[in-house]
Amino acid sequence: MSTLVDAVVGHLELLHSQRKLIAQMYVSGHVVRDEQNAKALSQLQQIRAIRLNETLKDSYRLSPTVSRLLNEASYRSRNYGVSADFGKQLSRLDKLLEDFSEAYFDGRGEDVMLLQDEIDLTLFEISEEMKDFLLHVRAAAENNFGNVRTYREKEKQNLHYLEQLERIVEALSQFDDAALLESLGSSEREALEALYQGYILDRLSSWRSTTADITRVLKLYLHKLRVVEPRARRLRALQMYLLRHPEYEVRDPDEYPEIPDWAYQYEPMKLRLDLDFGRQEIRDSLADVAKNIDRSVAVPTKERRPGTPVTEAPPKAALIKGSPLVVVSQRLLNEAAHSAAPMSAARYFALAPETQVLDQESCMMCFLALLDKQVKANAQIVRRLQIELVSINDDDRLSGNVIIADVTVCKR
Template sequence: MSEPSDLVIAYLERLYRHRALIAAAYHQGEIEADDETVQPRGLKELRRQRTLIPLGEDRFRLASSLTRHLNEVLQKEQLFAAVGGQIADLATRLPWLVDDALKAGLEGRTEDLDLYLDAFRDAVFELADQIEQSLQTLRTLTDTHFAGVRTLAEKQRQNTWYIQRAERIGEALKALQTGELMERLDEEPVVAELAVVFRRQIRERVPEWRASLLDITDILKNYLYRLRRIEPAGRRLRAFQLFLRRHPDYVMPDIDEWPELPEWAKRAAPLQLLAHPDLQDGATAEALSEVVVTLPVASNPIQRPPRIGALIAEDTPASTILTIAPRLDQVALRRFIAALPPDGQSVSALAWKRAQRDLLRLDDALWLHGLLHEATLGRRRNARLRFEPLIGAVSHPLSGNIVVHDVQVSRVQTPSGGKT
């Protein structure tokens, strides 16, 4: 007895031997027996294998199952393709197979149980393939905007058809996700081995499939909305095209000769034109002077505020003069330098600042930072001052930070002992 694999190999070899006849039947749609290129022996073998289906006495076409497989492989676009036609049937078939497997297990029919388990696995893989192929076909049709048809009415019918097919697929996916099939597979020991196959092939991929289907459905609905919006304009263009075909000598009249603008010319808003006089043109000087004489005198002339750095007239009111007060750290620096003892004794800047009640709101860090900055400026008033920062220890020798706790300031004594 031949093995099943030998039968498959023999069938594939037979198809390969008559590959030219199968390709002709697929591309032409049908073949005739009296054709010179058709071999009677090949025609007879393919008919016996039900690869060719008779259409009449001497006419044959390719079997629908093989034609559908070639369409999927070659990604041939079809009008009103049955996308997802078997998904609902396969999803409904799975619980029946589980029921029959449980019944066979309870009755001890092991051979029937194995058959039902194999049939469930095949149905799961076939269902997953159907969903993947259907979503891929819908995505291709969506991206190409139904390139197989050209008229606007046909595109609308195609779009409506595939929206309905997408909704049917969505209902089947919802039933697979919310059904009790997974719970039954986990609870019944007889069919527990099927839970892994169903979970990996169907249950874990349903969220991804539903997200892709929602994206496709939104694109189809938006495209259908756009088609319906441009439908009136398309009808007008077709009517105008028909008018030009019937009247090839038609010439559009000059719009300046019309007594009034037609309605179609008023659809667009007119351009807002702004006129600007050309002051450099001497021809318009006389006309502009006549216009200026008729202009009324402005009662409230525009007064612009003075710019920064501009001179202020003597009669400018005092309210417009801006007085800039020195900052608190600047005031504290002047007072601190004036309070330094003349004998060259160093004074702690931080202790002096804290002793001044009106300077308590001055931050210590800001005060010390201002002194260190003052020491680097090299001003004349600081020429005889010595700034000695008290540097403390840092957290790490390689940190690069310098911590200043205080600054000691003193006057530098001259050789004669006097202060400067």
């Protein structure tokens, strides 16, 4: 262990001693070899921190690993700089799990510890890469892809990351695959199951929520790009034309032989009359209108004297019909209050003439809402009933939803 620590310390000290040359190479892209930096370049090349630049004679550039490290340190983003390909990591994880089980059953304790450390590092890398990917795409989406200028480039990056997010959704479905979780449940992999739970399973819900939010933002921005960009291009062309031809004047509407198509793009402005009774011509026009109004025959009102009875028929009683769902639900509860055998609400709605033509899932949702309202109100009919909810996913312990398929009611 001390030898490995000394090797790492020596590597970092060499990088630190040549920090100015590394920074110059990172900013400029490459450095040309001369008498002053020849020794330093040779040392950096020996530890694989730099590579020979084939496009320029006697020049060197940073290795991809060091470049990625400095990109994270300087918050520098690259176009299409991240990938959502987690299939290779999952394939590698499967092989490591198989090797771990073989070493465990063969009694090779040292190999078991090494493979456990390797699996721990692999799970850590998957978790961090997922977090970095989502953070990078969220920042790019919220900044409207500010690292590129044209709308065409923004649209291409948007489509690229939407495709990457689809692969993320597939990877998330593989992370909680039943076969993988079952393989981790074996006795020899108990420690690995705890690692997988901490690095992956505990963060799945957060990753899914973030992926859905970013996808929604990207699709909304893509719609704006495809709708707004053509109109913006036309506006810029009009602006350029007006700058080049300041003498341009809009034609009078009467000069058009017919109404052009562009005039139908928007609804015309609605006019509202504002009568000014102080103007004599308006008063004269209103007087002419009033003269042409037909006179209606006045109907005399019927006077009633106090104390005189009026012989009028009583008003007919109005029959207010309730909603079919409410009527059938109430009838079901009343019948169940006198029945010792459990009654199925789904079957009752399917056979009732008022609701058999309706969507049965909607009927069940409305019945559950009505039942919940009466339970909260402590209604008398509910106190006389025994209510049982029938769900269809009791065995699915990973599901966060309880799917109700039926409700049985009977006399308490």
